[in-house]
Amino acid sequence: MLVGRDITFRVGSKELISDISASFTPGGLHLIVGPNGAGKSTLVKVLARLLRPQSGTVEYEAVDVARAGEAELAKRRAVLSQAIEIAFPLTVREVVMMGRYPHFSGRPGPTDEQIVDEVMRHFDVTEFKDRYYQSLSGGERQRVNFARVLAQLWDHTTESCRYLFLDEPLTFLDIRHQIDFMKRIRNFTRDAEVVTVGVVHDLNLAARFADQILMLDGGRIVANGPPAEVLTTERIRQVFGVEPTMVQTQDSGLHLIFN
Amino acid sequence: MTTQHGRRQLLLIALVAVTLLVLLASIRYGAIDFSITEITHAIASLFPGQPEPTLDQRIFLELRFPRAILCLLVGASLGVGGTLMQALFRNPIVEPGLVGTSSGAAFGSALFFVLGGVFHIGASLWSLPIAACAGGVISTYLVFLLARSREDGRASIVMLLLTGLAVNALFMSGIGFLSYIARDPQARSITFWSLGTLSGASWKSVEIVALSTVLGSIVAIRYAKQLNALMIGEEEATYLGVNVNRLKWIILSVNVVIVAVATAFTGVISFVGLVVPHILRMLGGADNRFLIVGSALTGATLLTLADLIARLSVRPAELPIGIVTSAVGVPVFIFLLRRRQYVF
Numbered sequence: 001m002l003v004g005r006d007i008t009f010r011v012g013s014k015e016l017i018s019d020i021s022a023s024f025t026p027g028g029l030h031l032i033v034g035p036n037g038a039g040k041s042t043l044v045k046v047l048a049r050l051l052r053p054q055s056g057t058v059e060y061e062a063v064d065v066a067r068a069g070e071a072e073l074a075k076r077r078a079v080l081s082q083a084i085e086i087a088f089p090l091t092v093r094e095v096v097m098m099g100r101y102p103h104f105s106g107r108p109g110p111t112d113e114q115i116v117d118e119v120m121r122h123f124d125v126t127e128f129k130d131r132y133y134q135s136l137s138g139g140e141r142q143r144v145n146f147a148r149v150l151a152q153l154w155d156h157t158t159e160s161c162r163y164l165f166l167d168e169p170l171t172f173l174d175i176r177h178q179i180d181f182m183k184r185i186r187n188f189t190r191d192a193e194v195v196t197v198g199v200v201h202d203l204n205l206a207a208r209f210a211d212q213i214l215m216l217d218g219g220r221i222v223a224n225g226p227p228a229e230v231l232t233t234e235r236i237r238q239v240f241g242v243e244p245t246m247v248q249t250q251d252s253g254l255h256l257i258f259n
Numbered sequence: 260m261t262t263q264h265g266r267r268q269l270l271l272i273a274l275v276a277v278t279l280l281v282l283l284a285s286i287r288y289g290a291i292d293f294s295i296t297e298i299t300h301a302i303a304s305l306f307p308g309q310p311e312p313t314l315d316q317r318i319f320l321e322l323r324f325p326r327a328i329l330c331l332l333v334g335a336s337l338g339v340g341g342t343l344m345q346a347l348f349r350n351p352i353v354e355p356g357l358v359g360t361s362s363g364a365a366f367g368s369a370l371f372f373v374l375g376g377v378f379h380i381g382a383s384l385w386s387l388p389i390a391a392c393a394g395g396v397i398s399t400y401l402v403f404l405l406a407r408s409r410e411d412g413r414a415s416i417v418m419l420l421l422t423g424l425a426v427n428a429l430f431m432s433g434i435g436f437l438s439y440i441a442r443d444p445q446a447r448s449i450t451f452w453s454l455g456t457l458s459g460a461s462w463k464s465v466e467i468v469a470l471s472t473v474l475g476s477i478v479a480i481r482y483a484k485q486l487n488a489l490m491i492g493e494e495e496a497t498y499l500g501v502n503v504n505r506l507k508w509i510i511l512s513v514n515v516v517i518v519a520v521a522t523a524f525t526g527v528i529s530f531v532g533l534v535v536p537h538i539l540r541m542l543g544g545a546d547n548r549f550l551i552v553g554s555a556l557t558g559a560t561l562l563t564l565a566d567l568i569a570r571l572s573v574r575p576a577e578l579p580i581g582i583v584t585s586a587v588g589v590p591v592f593i594f595l596l597r598r599r600q601y602v603f
Contacts, residue, residue: 050497074500084491087349088545091263094487101488102500130263152499 001025002047002163002195007056009039009046016042017219020056024212026161026193029186031206033199034216035240040199041167043216047197048079048165061161074102076162078152080169080198084145086133092144093129096120099151115154123147123184139177142169146181150188164189166198170205178202182209203240207231207254215239227254267549270542274556278331281563285327286319288567290575293319326460329524330566331559332468333457334531336521338558339476341532342539342550343514346486347507350416351540352595354532355518358423359398361527362430364519365452367394369437388467388520394430395519399511402426454579455528457566464524475517476555482506483547490545528581530588531558531565537595 002024009017017039024030024047032040045051047058049065057064065073078099086095096119100112108116120126123143128136133144146169153162166185170178182200186209189196200206206213206227213230215222217239223230231254236244247255287293293301293315301316301324303309312320340355355361371390406422408415434452451459485506488496493503522528539553565583572578 048498050494070497070502071500074498077498079495079498081492081495084495086490087351088490089540090490090545094544094546095491098488098491098499101484105484 001061001161002197003059003062004043004047005057005059007043007046007053007058009042009051009053015219017046017053017216020219020221022214022221022224024195024197026195027190028196028211029189029209030195030197030212030214031200031210032197032214032216033201033203033206034222037218038216039219040216042219044079044165044167044197044199048077048163048167049073050079060163071102074152076153076160077165078149078163079165079167080146080149081167082169082171083138083141089132089134091130092125092133092136093120095133095144096125096129096148096151099148099154102152103155111155115151119147119151119154122150138172139174142173142177142181145169146184153192153194162192162194164194164196164198166196166200168199168201170200170202178205185209203231203236203256207256231256263544267543267546267553271549271552271556274553274560278556278560278563281560281567282327282331285330285563285567286323289323289570290577291315291318293323321462322460325462325465326457326566327563328465329460329468330457330563332465332472333521333525333528334558334560334562335555336468336472336475336517336558337528337531337562338535338554338556339472339479339551340514340518341534341558342536342547342554343479343486343510344532345536346489346547346550347510347514348416348419349490349492351537352533352592353416353419354530355514356527356529356532357420357427359402359426359430360395360515360518361522361529362427362434363398363401364391364395364515364522365527366398366430366433366437367391367519368523369434369441369452370394373437373441385467388471388523391519391523392516395515395522398426398430399515451579452526453581455526455581455584456569456577456579457525458577459524468521468524471517471520472555475513476551478509478513479551480548482509483551486510486547526579526581528562528584530584530592531562533595534588534591535561537591 004020004022007017007020008015020043032043034040042051046053049058049068052066057066059065093116096116097108097112100108100116104112120129123146125140125143125147128140133141136144149164153164170181173181182205185196188194210227212225213227214224215230215235222239223235233244233246236242236256243259245257245259247257249255286298297315298319301312301319304312304316305320337355344353344355344358345351367390368387371387402419402422406418408418431453485496485501488499488501489503489506496503535554535558536550539550539557543549543553562584565580568583569578569580
């Protein structure tokens with residue numbers, strides 16, 4: 001269970017997010033939506049403890065994370081970000097192995113090697129495990145990064161809850177990859193009982209995959225709940241300034257068309 | 260991984276062998292050549308019960324041998340320094356000479372000689388390396404302070420290189436001024452500081468440089484895994500459990516100390532730190548655990564080769580070693596700059 005209480009984060013005198021309180025349950029996919037500058041990315045970074053809020057607390061399993069050590073935290077918290085550039089020749093397997101860094105000191109153990117092989121199979125990147133990361137396409141790179149991030153959270157042995165954050169990982173990906181990634185994320189979240197909180201731009205992706213949607217505007221929560229409750233015509237018009245038409249489709253549920 | 264790991268171990272073993280071979284050549288050839296028998300006799304004379312060393316043997320023991328060892332150590336320092344800087348800035352075209360560390364250290368050392376002459380400060384064993392470190396810290400800090408962008412506080416590589424250029428020029432002209440007013444013969448030799456030479460080597464300098472090189476490398480290897488994580492970005496490294504600010508401070512300090520101490524005894528030797536990690540990455544990839552050990556060995560080998568060229572090309576005189584390293588390093592630097600795949 002992840003709980004944020006009265007979180008306010010500001011840069012200088014400007015409040016990027018104000019008085020945010022929300023809780024996120026294991027096994028549920030929580031997606032944050034909102035217009036540009038709403039504070040989505042800031043909120044995810046605060047919840048992942050990259051940024052420290054000026055007031056309010058973030059609690060993992062009812063324990064304030066403010067004092068958790070960086071190395072200890074990395075064993076149960078992972079973040080999938082936007083496209084990552086690497087200026088040095090690293091092989092795909094080396095990049096995926098980085099996900100195991102928090103779990104070993106010195107050289108990787110047999111468990112680490114085994115987990116890396118498993119996640120690489122899981123994301124179909126085994127075939128290019130010895131290729132350099134730079135030589136891959138955008139979609140392939142993001143698959144590698146996803147494998148790395150999951151390698152970090154793969155262990156079932158740890159008793160404590162695991163936390164996965166998505167900081168706009170779908171940017172720069174084509175529609176096929178976007179859907180493919182959302183499916184994998186949803187499945188992993190359910191199967192591994194992970195707390196997943198992420199930012200996506202596409203409201204239709206959010207509507208289709210989220211268990212809960214948290215809508216932000218101007219750094220404040222506008223709505224928080226299941227997609228059908230949050231994504232109403234009236235609210236989308238107010239927050240995004242566009243006029244949506246709601247369509248209920250057979251297989252993927254709610255669908256939005258913008259005029 | 261296993262194949263790559265094995266390949267890297269083989270490479271490192273090969274590098275050790277090459278280093279030893281080059282060391283042997285370095286102690287054999289020079290203004291006068293020593294045969295293997297002479298070398299063994301000279302070394303044997305150090306042990307009790309052996310005949311007193313002859314003049315030739317003393318030349319070997321007090322000049323040639325410490326010089327060869329100092330050369331290995333300085334090369335190793337510069338190689339490791341280059342690897343650390345490149346890992347820290349996530350960019351393959353930075354090196355200690357380019358961000359002001361070397362020229363600042365040389366300035367600190369020159370200032371120490373001049374002030375020592377004026378104020379009659381007793382030159383203890385440690386005061387020269389401390390002065391060099393102070394100079395290196397000040398110049399490196401100055402470069403980073405001036406290169407930082409006002410918006411996000413980060414230093415872009417273009418700004419870093421340009422600022423480094425300016426600060427280097429400033430400290431080199433400072434050295435020029437000091438050489439001009441100096442009475443101390445070593446401070447008076449501007450070529451010593453600006454082009455580098457190993458001709459002043461002694462066992463004392465070997466001891467000090469050995470200490471900083473070995474300790475610095477051990478610390479660096481301990482942080483190699485964290486430096487690897489830094490390759491995918493500062494935020495990503497934080498998510499992988501790395502305290503990035505702490506890592507930066509430690510690595511920068513290690514780098515300044517090993518480079519400054521080496522510079523205190525040899526003057527500015529550029530481009531070794533640039534070329535060495537690059538060669539290694541082509542041979543064995545970018546894993547810093549491999550790079551740090553490998554760049555110590557490769558740096559030692561390359562600088563020893565450069566020193567051999569410096570000594571043999573115009574013998575019995577010798578060239579400043581910096582001329583040799585720049586002649587090789589500058590083309591490589593320009594080649595790297597022009598390659599498109601490195602984003603600035």
